[in-house]
Amino acid sequence: MNEFMTKTAYIASSWFNDEQTAHMNGGVAAIKANPTVDFDNSYLPLAHQYKGLDTMKNPELLSDTEWQLATFNGDVQGINNTDLVIALYDPKQENSDPGVLWEVGYAYGLRKPVILVLPDANEIPLNLMPAIGATAIIHVKDLADYNFNFPNYDVYKGQVY
Template sequence: MKTAYIASSWFNPAQVAMLDTACTKLQANPTLDWDNSFMPKNHTYKDWTLSTHPEMLADPEWQLATFNADVAGINASDLVVAIYDPALANSDPGVLWELGYAYGCHKPVVLVLPDTLTRDLNLMPAMGATVVLPLAKLADFNFARLYYQPFSGKVY
């Protein structure tokens, strides 16, 4: 079984819904070691959240600790699963940075897109991912046998 760093956003209800759906599917996947995978949302510095500590985004200590923990999580994982919705209201450059960092470290990246993608995808995540999947296929995807399956659609 493979361990994964789960790159995702959880800043609005649509992002949370996509992440929750992805997590349910990933937990059910027998080829992914969910218990030893790393999801930044579950490893926040001092267990701070925006609702309990709205000042954290301006706190340099929190910023550095969060950045370093996320980089360490990527480094310690076998691969990165990037849950990403390119719709402007849901797109998060942090997820794209994590995807790019993983690519630079020669880690496989599984880019998970909404089931009904209605817009073009930027060239860099489209071609930088090892595998591009719709959300619906996460529970059955074989993480033990990754081979290049790039995005097949229009890019910009």
């Protein structure tokens, strides 16, 4: 146990293309290095695939109702059972994932802190809802040092639409 308080996090991310996977992997590595996150008791959906099934290797699962329900309910429980949400989000059109944005909105509705994490070089405007609904918006380079024990609201200063 760390000598100070840590938070558990639901780590929302996408892994459907190479850029999304790179953003997720960079973010996860930085989160693991952050002493205010209890990574071992946090929830990364990719590490909790229903029955260990991989939709990238078995895309037919996406049509399977049992898999859909189990995945949805598992992820909802992951959000319910953690202290906050860290959403690794890339607003580039081909990388924007409505699933991550749903998770952000659900966490907001539960009044959980949401930290939206953008790629370091992002200059793309954000949609108003996640831009204002997130507790704070940071970049991957900020993740390892961000204090998740006190995720204070910070107004997003970037462009929105």
